[in-house]
Amino acid sequence: MSDDPLPPSSPTPAPGRPTVRTAAVIPAAGRGVRLGPGAPKALRALGGTPMLVHAVRAMADSRAVSLVVVVAPPDGAGEVTSLLDAHALPERTDVLVVPGGESRKESVKLGLDALPEGYDIVLVHDAARPLVPVDTVDAVIEAVRDGAPAVVPALPLADTVKQVEPAAAPGEPEPVVATPDRSTLRAVQTPQGFDRATLVRAHGTVTDDVTDDAGMVELLGLTVVTVPGHEEAFKVTRPLDLVLAEAVLARRRLNDGF
Numbered sequence: 741m742s743d744d745p746l747p748p749s750s751p752t753p754a755p756g757r758p759t760v761r762t763a764a765v766i767p768a769a770g771r772g773v774r775l776g777p778g779a780p781k782a783l784r785a786l787g788g789t790p791m792l793v794h795a796v797r798a799m800a801d802s803r804a805v806s807l808v809v810v811v812a813p814p815d816g817a818g819e820v821t822s823l824l825d826a827h828a829l830p831e832r833t834d835v836l837v838v839p840g841g842e843s844r845k846e847s848v849k850l851g852l853d854a855l856p857e858g859y860d861i862v863l864v865h866d867a868a869r870p871l872v873p874v875d876t877v878d879a880v881i882e883a884v885r886d887g888a889p890a891v892v893p894a895l896p897l898a899d900t901v902k903q904v905e906p907a908a909a910p911g912e913p914e915p916v917v918a919t920p921d922r923s924t925l926r927a928v929q930t931p932q933g934f935d936r937a938t939l940v941r942a943h944g945t946v947t948d949d950v951t952d953d954a955g956m957v958e959l960l961g962l963t964v965v966t967v968p969g970h971e972e973a974f975k976v977t978r979p980l981d982l983v984l985a986e987a988v989l990a991r992r993r994l995n996d997g998f
């Protein structure tokens with residue numbers, strides 16, 4: 741067993757609420773091409789611990805989450821199971837590992853297919869967002885409990901955004917065609933939270949290429965709502981993100997006194 745510490749626990753759910761069980765599906769089957777050569781992204785170390793372990797702990801850190809389904813690289817389910825066995829996780833959280841697919845969408849569907857009965861709320865959380873704080877996780881769950889079929893953590897944009905005509909060839913200029921009103925745009929993160937039946941329906945019917953699960957629910961004609969995102973829930977995508985993630989983790993360890 742690794743001796744790295746468990747994260748702090750979130751508060752227990754409010755008294756008087758009906759028990760609604762929540763599971764988290766963590767797509768972790770990506771290669772991490774934009775991060776550069778190396779192991780699959782989810783298995784790379786952050787503060788000496790695989791990024792995936794941080795992501796699983798971030799979900800298990802919420803007392804509402806009692807099952808985490810990890811979607812491993814297609815040929816890596818055995819390795820991921822051993823890796824998770826070697827790291828401390830809260831005993832109240834069950835973990836299932838299933839092999840993933842060629843795209844994120846396919847991997848999420850495989851995770852959903854493996855979900856046992858008895859879970860009414862499903863979170864979908866990128867392994868590549870290892871540092872999401874528990875308050876953000878709990879806020880997403882709370883909004884689904886309050887009746888929203890789909891919930892996304894969202895942040896305002898810091899940059900002005902341009903819509904362009906994609907370059908005709910690599911290196912060619914990209915003419916700007918529009919400047920959308922930034923005040924109505926949001927960058928969305930994970931975990932995204934869903935009423936299970938809605939997410940299953942979305943994955944069973946939507947065939948469009950989408951980059952997130954909430955987008956599929958939008959295509960069903962349902963309303964997706966936002967809760968405040970968190971800057972530490974950023975996605976580790978490029979090498980500089982790893983530098984930032986290490987710094988955030990070091991600051992947390994300093995603040996927590998270990």
Ligand SMILES: Nc1ccn([C@@H]2O[C@H](COP(=O)(O)OP(=O)(O)OP(=O)(O)O)[C@@H](O)[C@H]2O)c(=O)n1
Binds near residue numbers: 848
């Ligand atoms: N076939 C895939 C592709 C992606 N993912 C997961 O989806 C999340 C978000 O994807 P992204 O950050 O784009 O990861 P990669 O696909 O690994 O990155 P890249 O595009 O740079 O290869 C990650 O946790 C990744 O492991 C997955 O489970 N299955």
Ligand SMILES: C[C@](O)(CO)[C@H](O)COP(=O)(O)O
Binds near residue numbers: 927952953975
């Ligand atoms: C799901 C997501 O993290 C929301 O921002 C994002 O869309 C994943 O995109 P990626 O390019 O597949 O990492």
